[in-house]
Amino acid sequence: MCMIRANARAGNEVRRLPGAAIVPNHVRSQFGWSVAYHPIFPFSLTQIYRPGRIPLVRVGAIIRCQMTPLIGPIGKFCMRLLHIADVHLGRPFRWLGRERGSARRAELRATLGRAVALARERKVDALCIAGDLYERENALPAVGELLRETFAALENTPVLIAPGNHDYYSPGCLYDQTVWPANVHIFRQPALTPVRVADGVVWGLAFVGPERRASPLSGAVRPSSEREVVLCHAEVVESGGSSLFGPLEPSALATAGFRFALLGHVHRGQVDEARRFAYPGSLEPLDPREEGPRWALQIDVTGDGVTIEQIPIARRRAIQVELDVSEIRTRDDWERALAEWSPAWLDATVKLRLVGTLRGELSSRPEFIADSLADYDVDLEMLARPEEDLRMLARQQTTLGAFIRATQERIDGASDPAERIHWEDVLAVGLAAFRGQEVTLR
Numbered sequence: 001m002c003m004i005r006a007n008a009r010a011g012n013e014v015r016r017l018p019g020a021a022i023v024p025n026h027v028r029s030q031f032g033w034s035v036a037y038h039p040i041f042p043f044s045l046t047q048i049y050r051p052g053r054i055p056l057v058r059v060g061a062i063i064r065c066q067m068t069p070l071i072g073p074i075g076k077f078c079m080r081l082l083h084i085a086d087v088h089l090g091r092p093f094r095w096l097g098r099e100r101g102s103a104r105r106a107e108l109r110a111t112l113g114r115a116v117a118l119a120r121e122r123k124v125d126a127l128c129i130a131g132d133l134y135e136r137e138n139a140l141p142a143v144g145e146l147l148r149e150t151f152a153a154l155e156n157t158p159v160l161i162a163p164g165n166h167d168y169y170s171p172g173c174l175y176d177q178t179v180w181p182a183n184v185h186i187f188r189q190p191a192l193t194p195v196r197v198a199d200g201v202v203w204g205l206a207f208v209g210p211e212r213r214a215s216p217l218s219g220a221v222r223p224s225s226e227r228e229v230v231l232c233h234a235e236v237v238e239s240g241g242s243s244l245f246g247p248l249e250p251s252a253l254a255t256a257g258f259r260f261a262l263l264g265h266v267h268r269g270q271v272d273e274a275r276r277f278a279y280p281g282s283l284e285p286l287d288p289r290e291e292g293p294r295w296a297l298q299i300d301v302t303g304d305g306v307t308i309e310q311i312p313i314a315r316r317r318a319i320q321v322e323l324d325v326s327e328i329r330t331r332d333d334w335e336r337a338l339a340e341w342s343p344a345w346l347d348a349t350v351k352l353r354l355v356g357t358l359r360g361e362l363s364s365r366p367e368f369i370a371d372s373l374a375d376y377d378v379d380l381e382m383l384a385r386p387e388e389d390l391r392m393l394a395r396q397q398t399t400l401g402a403f404i405r406a407t408q409e410r411i412d413g414a415s416d417p418a419e420r421i422h423w424e425d426v427l428a429v430g431l432a433a434f435r436g437q438e439v440t441l442r
């Protein structure tokens with residue numbers, strides 16, 4: 001016995017379907033039947049489908065239920081899409097070093113695998129990928145092979161790929177080298193072309209170079225129904241704005257008659273139902289600056305609009321942490337402090353700024369700080385400076401002593417905070433130069 005939820009389902013959230021005679025295509029395609037129902041009151045209902053028999057209806061209200069063989073679009077539900085973008089397979093993650101970089105690349109592959117599993121679970125009508133699936137310069141044939149296998153697992157569910165600026169299409173590129181299973185469709189044209197998905201249409205295009213100054217909608221054929229969406233890499237701009245990455249004015253979407261735009265390029269997730277577009281964000285944060293939300297988006301397209309569910313899928317989040325190390329003097333102190341802070345870093349990619357004054361062991365052997373972070377995805381920025389006994393150094397009858405005395409005079413005589421900071425920076429740079437060290441200014 002199979003159960004069908006006749007109300008459109010989105011994860012844990014159950015929405016009421018408006019009106020009557022609505023059936024998701026993913027249900028229909030699975031069972032070869034559609035279920036039409038006519039609720040007297042707006043409510044949710046669950047039907048139990050028994051092959052070859054009248055369905056049982058488990059709901060305490062008066063409804064009339066009928067089974068209808070499939071003879072074309074029924075009702076308003078058009079298609080259910082799973083939308084992801086900016087996977088960036090093959091990303092080197094150089095800042096993490098060889099081992100951790102390789103672990104992060106494996107994580108990206110695993111998260112893509114979870115997106116595909118999600119597409120199966122949700123029985124979507126298509127998995128839509130809005131560009132930057134991989135990075136051309138790092139994409140070996142093995143990446144194509146991995147993608148082939150990953151997408152083949154979806155069997156008959158279409159995978160629609162609209163290449164972006166990092167994985168742009170050119171004849172003979174990885175998209176051409178790979179022998180794709182029949183369910184994979186790659187948009188190879190720089191102008192929108194349509195693909196029918198269930199009772200809707202997905203229009204997609206490819207970047208064919210690292211830049212695209214034309215709007216994705218330039219030369220677009222006007223869609224013929226309310227059930228048509230755009231899938232592409234693009235940068236949303238205000239009216240008259242320009243971009244090197246497919247400038248898209250949201251108002252042009254409505255003017256052109258598209259129901260919605262499934263976009264890629266911006267790595268921070270954004271859903272704007274009013275202006276008809278969504279960015280799922282990069283599948284995983286690619287570096288610690290990529291703060292903000294990211295999801296796989298389940299997009300149900302109906303004749304009336306879209307409903308969107310944001311499904312968290314990333315393993316990591318990007319965070320920025322600033323720590324004052326002035327009170328830490330020994331390696332043991334540092335290890336204890338780290339044990340307190342670091343549990344939150346295990347599922348994160350972290351920009352760590354150390355500020356304050358380096359004292360004791362932190363000053364004499366600062367290299368152990370970086371060593372102790374080897375188990376985390378931490379991009380370390382050392383802004384803390386060693387404690388200086390400037391008064392003692394200034395007494396020296398040396399060039400260094402003279403430099404410190406002269407600079408200290410300017411610091412003491414500064415007329416405003418900006419000037420003071422300026423001369424403090426001069427002192428820091430000068431001291432570092434005398435020692436052949438690097439320094440990061442505020």
Ligand SMILES: [Mn+2]
Binds near residue numbers: 086088132166265
């Ligand atoms: Mn990208």
